[in-house]
Amino acid sequence: MPHDPAAFRLDGNALAGPLAPVFALDPTTALRVCPACRMQATVGELHVYGPEPGLTARCPGCSQLALRAVQQPGHLWLQLGTGQGAFRFTLPAAGG
């Protein structure tokens, strides 16, 4: 019987349950281990530069890019680490 990886593939909606408690927590308490210098720091301990064109957070030990957050009307773009690409979150409407 041939192995078919597509038979085990789910769409991103499968992440809704596992990620829901993560995004409901205070993100500043999340611990990051820097892949460059191995320093452990919470998001709250990162060095942040900005505000334009967005907030850039860097490792306090070696300044490697940790994340970028760019807010636009109605959306938040989030890039994690030094990889390319970003996630766009739709923000709740103001006042409601």
Ligand SMILES: [Zn+2]
């Ligand atoms: Zn580092």
